[in-house]
Amino acid sequence: MAAARGANFVRYFFYAGNTISPDRRKALVALAYATARDQQLAPKAILIRSEMHDTTTIEGKHAKDPRGWHGTFAFKVNDQVEREFHVASHGYTNGKEDFTLRAATHTPEKQDKTPRGGKKSGKVVWPSEALLEEYVDSPIAYSHLPEI
Numbered sequence: 001m002a003a004a005r006g007a008n009f010v011r012y013f014f015y016a017g018n019t020i021s022p023d024r025r026k027a028l029v030a031l032a033y034a035t036a037r038d039q040q041l042a043p044k045a046i047l048i049r050s051e052m053h054d055t056t057t058i059e060g061k062h063a064k065d066p067r068g069w070h071g072t073f074a075f076k077v078n079d080q081v082e083r084e085f086h087v088a089s090h091g092y093t094n095g096k097e098d099f100t101l102r103a104a105t106h107t108p109e110k111q112d113k114t115p116r117g118g119k120k121s122g123k124v125v126w127p128s129e130a131l132l133e134e135y136v137d138s139p140i141a142y143s144h145l146p147e148i
Contacts, residue, residue, distance in 0.1 A: 010043055011044070013047045013134055031091045039104075088106070091104050092104065112127075
């Protein structure tokens with residue numbers, strides 16, 4: 001994936017029906033973008049999949065994440081929007097109320113229809129826009145200019 005250059009317009013989404021407060025949404029949006037930039041990604045769309053949490057699934061079981069507190073995100077760059085693929089990532093911080101990126105992990109790209117919450121839930125990681133809420137301050141533009 002190519003490094004970002006120039007202006008980049010990003011659309012942000014949350015799952016419909018979430019109860020995340022406006023202040024925390026804004027903080028999660030910033031953390032999500034920082035997490036994508038960890039790989040020099042120029043995302044076109046970002047799905048904030050979770051509030052801050054310190055758990056994960058290890059060998060199929062819900063457990064405390066040894067890496068600590070993080071947000072879970074999904075990103076789409078360029079052709080991934082059309083192909084219906086995304087990269088899933090975790091943006092790790094130093095605590096539940098800390099939204100400064102400390103470290104990030106990223107998966108290889110996955111299909112949007114990848115099941116979430118167990119295959120029996122019927123839910124997919126990146127559903128249609130009808131099942132998402134777009135962040136009200138979206139789209140947000142970022143400028144990535146080369147250093148002189």
